[in-house]
Amino acid sequence: MADWQVIEGGVTAPRGYQGAGIAAGLKPSQELDLALIFSETEAIAAGVFTTSKVRAACVDYCRQRLQAKRSARAILCNAGQANAATGEQGWQDALSSAQLLGNSLNIPPDTILLASTGVIGKSIPMDRLGKAIPQLTGALTPDGSDAAAKAILTTDLVPKSIALETIIDNRPVRMGGIAKGSGMIHPNMATMLAFITCDAAVSTSLWQEMLTEAVGHSFNQVTIDGDTSTNDTVIALANGQSRTKAITTLEKDGEKLAAMLVSLCQYLAKAIARDGEGATCLIEVQVSGAPDQKAARQVARTIAGSSLVKAAIFGRDPNWGRIAAAAGRAGVPFHQDQLRIQLGDFLLMENGQPLPFGREGASNYLKLAAAGAYLQEDTVLISVCIGNGAGTGVAWGCDLSYDYVKINAEYTT
Amino acid sequence: MADWQVIEGGVTAPRGYQGAGIAAGLKPSQELDLALIFSETEAIAAGVFTTSKVRAACVDYCRQRLQAKRSARAILCNAGQANAATGEQGWQDALSSAQLLGNSLNIPPDTILLASTGVIGKSIPMDRLGKAIPQLTGALTPDGSDAAAKAILTTDLVPKSIALETIIDNRPVRMGGIAKGSGMIHPNMATMLAFITCDAAVSTSLWQEMLTEAVGHSFNQVTIDGDTSTNDTVIALANGQSRTKAITTLEKDGEKLAAMLVSLCQYLAKAIARDGEGATCLIEVQVSGAPDQKAARQVARTIAGSSLVKAAIFGRDPNWGRIAAAAGRAGVPFHQDQLRIQLGDFLLMENGQPLPFGREGASNYLKLAAAGAYLQEDTVLISVCIGNGAGTGVAWGCDLSYDYVKINAEYTT
Secondary structure (H helix, E strand, O other), X not given: OOOOEEEOOHHHOOOOEEEEEEOOOOOOOOOOXXXXXXXXXXXXXXXXXXXXXXXXXXXXXHHHXXXXXXXXXXXXXXXXXXXXOOXXXXXXXHHXXXXXXXXXHOOOHHHEEEEEEEEOOOOOOHHHHHHHHHHHHHOOEOOOHHHHHHHOOOOOOOOEEEEEEEEEOOEEEEEEXXXXXXXXXXOOOEOOEEEEEEOOOEOHHHHHHHHHHHHHOOHHHEEOOOOOOOOOEEEEEEOOOOOOOOEOOOOOHHHHHHHHHHHHHHHHHHHHHHOOOOOOOEEEEEEEEEOOHHHHHHHHHHHHHOHHHHHHHHOOOOOHHHHHHHHHXXXXXXXXXXXXXXXXXXXXXXXXXXXXXXXXXXHHHHHHHHHHHHOOOOEEEEEEEOOOOOEEEEEEEEOOXXXXXHHHHOOOO | OOOOEEOOOHHHOOOOEEEEEEOOOOOOOOOOOEEEEEEEEEEEEEEEEOOOOOOEHHHHHHHHHHHHOOEEEEEEEEEEEOOEOOHHHXXXXXXXXXXXXXXXXXXXXXXXXXEEEEEOOOOOOHHHHHXXXXXXXXXXXXXXXXXXHHHOOOOOOOOEEEEEEEEEOOEEEEEEEEEEOOOOOEOOOEOOEEEEEEOOOEOHHHHHXXXXXXXXXXXXXXXXXXXXXXXXXXXXXXXXXXXXXXXXXXXXXXXXXXXXXXXXXXXXXHHHHHOOOOOOOEEEEEEEEEOOHHHHHHHHHHHHHOHHHHHHHHOOOOOHHHHHHHHHOOXXXXXXXXXXXXXXXXXXXXXXXXXXXXXXXXXXXXXXXXXXXXXXXXXXXXXXXXXXXXXXXXXXXXXXXXXXXHHXXXXXX
């Protein structure tokens, strides 16, 4: 079982971090819109970024910075403007943002990482940012995680935050994370962002390896509407302030730290799915029997991303036919006569055929009603077995509601 | 320009075909639900089927039949039950359906092709089918295309039918097609089906080659919700009754016939997109500048399939940011500073940057209003150029509306 516990404090739970979130006037709503995470000492830094060919300036900036030097002191994030499709000016604005913050914190600009979320094609109002930076750095506190978690949101309904603690070398080692999503993973006001802090001592390359692996098992398995943002960013810092000896391999303590990072990322990923635009529930899809993990994850993601499955769940309809069809088109070979589908505890299909659980008959009606009742829960578990393979995988999504259409049809104009 | 004209008559426009559509009591609604297309002489037959690993019995049946013998006399299609996920019984029902029709028409069962559309996991009520077959064959007439076109529908709002005529060897050569889609391409009550008849004389392998190519440029470029059905089927017959000499290569007459087939399939594909569940408009996405055709089609399909683009169009919002983001995640490499996006006649983005067409300012407001007005049209054209390549491609879709969610949330229960 998990060898760690949940603690308070978000990204400022690990030693040596401070956080801040302020209203800088970047969002028309006057809500919090500028976040800062600060490490009191140099931290090693890892990042995973959008694979889109259309990328925000901050993404190009971070990738370049991390290629040159895998460490950082601070993460600055603005909400309201994506600074994507803003050309040379966007790049200059990114550089200026780092310079402004560096001056205020008295640290080199190249120790600052950047993230933006908001409307594509909108530049950051640099005059407002410039005026806000001193206020932002002045607001840094060791319990500033909540303010930062709020300041990175856009259409999200709730902040997403978690912190975990384990024991390594008889000393507490902590990890914290905040995230935003919503129309996930979507290009306008709902980029997927996650910022993770940790006070473990870990080697640079191992930390990047752990983060890439954890993202594959978490954020990359979340689908709200299948759209990838120009700004998707996950950044993880580790500053060694737990004062344990350095972790350099995936054995023992390394394995524990990696597993804790996966758990933390999965918590945030599920929180993003549950808070998807218009969502009324979280959908978790567990796939087993696949040739390998990759294939299992692919099938899980296809089911979780199917508009028809999502609409059926919104309608509280135990529609195994749509689940079977989504599995069938996932691009993973299997024999349909081995397909098994379960909704919560209800076995709906076995050996590729529906169980006597139709839409007629008294006892069938009772079962259908019970399955429909299960769908009233705020978490819906779909389990699918596609064969005899050892590959398993999980994906998360949310249902497709009228409100999703409303939010996305009426957003910009 | 096109070397053919539109004529009346659908699938019975070509010489030597009859059609019928009756209400066999398969749909609870008592609407037409059983269709027959009959060729008075043996016709060569080509087919393209769903790539899903979960396939209906009729799909397995047709693939086996066409592998054994590339000719047919009739296509039987029922609406109401998909006969998918019905196991051995489903397979036996398919065989029995062909046997029943063969007896009634006095033709060998292996000259009959089958298609089904409806609820997955539902078997065809064979007693009702058996009683209806004599009535169906008795209803065959040389102008029965409209009845057949209606009988293959499920949640579609309108029948989809077209016929074209050209001149080859100084003789008229005709081609007709009917189709259904709707929640396209989707597993419950909205499989994509198309049946095509032709009176050209053409070699068997060339006809299959022409059909595969035409499907790639038409039906495979339509996306309503990204879901592939267990039952997707396109069947094309050619019976040689035009009495022209046989076409055996893609030169001259062969090229003309192939182009006419693409045009016919594109007409039906667009009709399917326009009638997508809950759709208020047709979206056509034209992509140019890609490395090759395949890449261009991929980008076009990704944009046409983006839930965010679709919701924006439903909201009449000229949201180029979502179009750019969808292009960026299509898996085709390009430089974002070469991206150009046009909506109808409105140039929204050039060299990867939005034109002065923002959300503030008087003249911008006028342009925005004009673009919004353009989006009131019932066909919306999105043109995207991603670079200097020669590859072009088109895809079609429809907007994402409240009604899509309503139809799919409330369908089975």
